[in-house]
Amino acid sequence: MSDVTAPLPASRDAELARRSFLAHYTGETLKLYTADLRLFFTWCADIGIHPLDARRSTLEAFVRHLEHDRHNSGRSIARRFQTLRSFYKLAVADEIIDRDPTPMVRLPKWSIDRTTIAWLDDREMGRLLRQAEDTSPHYHALVALMAMLGLRVSEACSIDIDDFTEDAIGYTLVTVTRKGGKVRTMPVPVPLLRILERARDGRTTGPLILTKRRNRQTRNGAYFWIKELCRKAGLPENVHPHSLRHSYATALVRAGMSIQDTQASMDHADVRTTMHYYHQPMNHDRHGAHVAARVFASAA
Template sequence: MSDITAPETARSSIADEAAREFLGRYRGGTRTLYTADLRIFFEWCETQGVDPLAIRRTHLERFRTYLEDDRGNGPRSVRRRLQTLRTFYRLAVADERIHRDPTVMLRLPKHEPFSADIAWLDRFQVGALLRTAAAESPAHHALVALMCMLGLRVTEACNVRIEDFAEDQLGYRVLSVVGKGGKSALMPVPVPLLRILEQARGDRLDGPLVLRRDGRQQDRNGAYAWVKILCRKAALPENIHPHSLRHSAVTAVIDSGADLREAQEFARHADPGMTVHYFRRGGNLDRHAAHVAARVFASAA
């Protein structure tokens, strides 16, 4: 397998081929994560002297212990790596490479993230961040605004090009975005955001929108550094990172009255459960559904 370089002793070439076909279904960051997960697992199989396609559930239970004890992975990381293997083996069964899925009845670690575990910003904190970014440069302002106002992922924001903007038949300014898995979406560009992006564009007619000081396109690592510096200048929490702004955007959308389906469309999530995970209300009891239930039944009593 081209992406996994563990030595071939116990595993078969069929396992390598199965891994290549599995990874070929994904792109970008997802493929990078899955490649790392399979590499770790294949290397562990080598140490155990077992072919990955001859694995049994008991082997996977031992692999889970290896991840927890030897590699020191937390519940969230262990669960994600095992979920990668679950998807890999389901495809292997579908492709008739194996006859039985060894991940059936495999126990996954429980991971229930609390709101306090996920960094995000409220509307006033986002406002402070936007003001700080505007004072830094038009490029800083545009990057932060794309993530806050459109909920773009950091890589999506960095990859925005001037040519990606257009005008639809009704006169709306729209932005074509290519997201995870190569999925494209057309998003409206509200006037406040458009003004910010026009400043970042300047007189240019094409090319990347968000440029570094050396004139090159900003990348993921540089965006993380920018957000860290801006948060420090704005006296915001130190644990804020670009993806925190996506959580903040989804929360703002729902808090402003959008229902879950609208928020899901905004975030471009395939699963509404992921949108719920992104919603960080922070214990706002004023909008708790208990008020609705009490009002409905009290009026009928």
């Protein structure tokens, strides 16, 4: 938390705006946004401009600094700038400033090659789950939580045994603190429950997923677990923990769940985010050209 509380080279109002903005976030998001604002505030101090006095031209100069001096990618610049958008939007809402300087700022163009995004199909996920089961109950529980509940790796690692409850009709539920500090209660399907019971091993309190030293598994440690499992299972080298979340979304839609229900299951605010996680292999049989040809040919 030292990064959050340490004063930055800015005016008192700018520091107040910074603290007010960061107070809305926790965990990894807080660390990320803290670093973004520190970078921007320090750059403003270097050129002699208070952050709250920035105009569109100032922000475009900052974007060029990220692009040419720091050699940030277009995607990285867009992500950092989204932090600034949110920061200035809140500053206007708090009446710290009377205008938002972020509209019309030109950002470098970028796109994602979706063919490079790693995800696992049903058979590959099955191989990963079997390899995890053969390794240890805790490896198995980690993979199953991300594959069957669509949890982010930090969410899965943060689960405690005390987070499990039972509702009035017998469903086992787990309370998860999700991205942005949102607390959600999710049902635990029977196949997943059996896996988690083996990881619990009769314990009644403490972290669910443990390392060999009986400590709570961490985000970084889980990354190496997944890499180890994929190597042993003969899965692609570029698979990482977040690939399992892509696999979860894809499995739901391909099994017939609507994209809106999938969005709710993944706790996304915008359905466009959910669409990013859904991977549909090229299928010429489903191309819209067939529909258009049938409609227009019958009318001719």
